[in-house]
Amino acid sequence: MPMLKLNNVTKTFGEILAVEDISFEVSEGEFVFITGPSGSGKSTIIKLILRQFTPDSGEIFLNETDFGKLKYKEIPKMRQKIGIVFQDFKMIPDRTLWENVEVALAVTNVPRKEWKERVTHVIKLVGLEKRTSLFPSQLAGGELQRGSLARALVANPSIILADEPTGNLDWKTAESIMELFEQINKEGKTIIMATHHLGLIEKHKNRVIELNEGKVVSDSGSKKEEKGGKKEENKEEGKTEEQKELNISDKKSKSDEVEK
């Protein structure tokens, strides 16, 4: 059973068709990029998974729970299983970094006596131990994004959703944030990242779901088996980085074709 499953999901806003007939599955531990031009529906998909939007038709399952059958009051509990990272960080301006991370625990039933240990752990993970008493206005963009990743992780969600997390960062900082996401993924966390940052997509060989005008136009498929599977690993042996990259982009545009 996949961790996340979208079945023929359609969402409209009046006359606007935001996403149409979207279906894909994500297994535990996968790292998935959702890409496509502006307006193609990336954020809409993130918001549908968050249950910020309700689909017009289709189903969304997270950990086997059917979102369509959730009662309104059950939504906050479901959201606790999701960590979210935004492009503009969404830090509370008059709270310190420590408090901004801690606030994510206030809506959970994690006992208060565990908070300190949890916050310490995630702040260390993102390398901000020396910044805990600073306010958001005193932090650099990359630090703010590390902080929001710490906040997303502190309640130990089963999945992290990130909507253009590198959109406000320079290339080098974006890369360091990406490496942090990769590290978190290697430790087992499932990640879905909406981005149109092509450089990052090319560099980090993760699964890519490409959208255009609200539809899935390609899906490079799960990389999870490939990562651990001997067969795929052997195939990649002896190739230069450039060849591997070409193969990836080949797969992206002609996902149905057999690999050459």
Ligand SMILES: Nc1ncnc2c1ncn2[C@@H]1O[C@H](COP(=O)(O)OP(=O)(O)OP(=O)(O)O)[C@@H](O)[C@H]1O
């Ligand atoms: N709340 C809303 N009300 C009306 N239309 C909306 C709403 N949210 C999204 N849309 C429309 O749905 C379509 C998809 O928007 P979405 O924000 O998902 O695109 P995106 O791929 O995230 O774009 P970007 O790369 O610019 O962030 C757009 O045409 C947009 O105008």
Ligand SMILES: [Mg+2]
């Ligand atoms: Mg968007």
